[in-house]
Amino acid sequence: MEFDNSIILAVFLGMLLLLVILFLGVMIAGALAPRPSRGAPLIASEDGHFEVAGKRISCSHCGGSEFSVNQILLNTWLLSLFRIDWLDASASVLTCVKCGQLTWFNQDSAKVDE
């Protein structure tokens, strides 16, 4: 019994496609899985002050204590390669209102009413 080369090529490409789909599925499931705690919570008050582990955050450059907060993606090359880097973890970045210095924290910020 003889096999046509095009059938062998089609089976090979089908298996390759299946492997790529499986790989992407594992990557997406891993990214969507709940993440373990990444440190003491970053607590934001209404007046622009922040606190971590019971200590108020102050700017290491100017000593200011008012910040604005943004969530920044911590991109990885693999998820960026497949253009699904929105699945990557994020960090909280505090920007000093007075001098603009950036301070990074691994955990998300939580707002607390005072």
Ligand SMILES: [Zn+2]
């Ligand atoms: Zn500052």
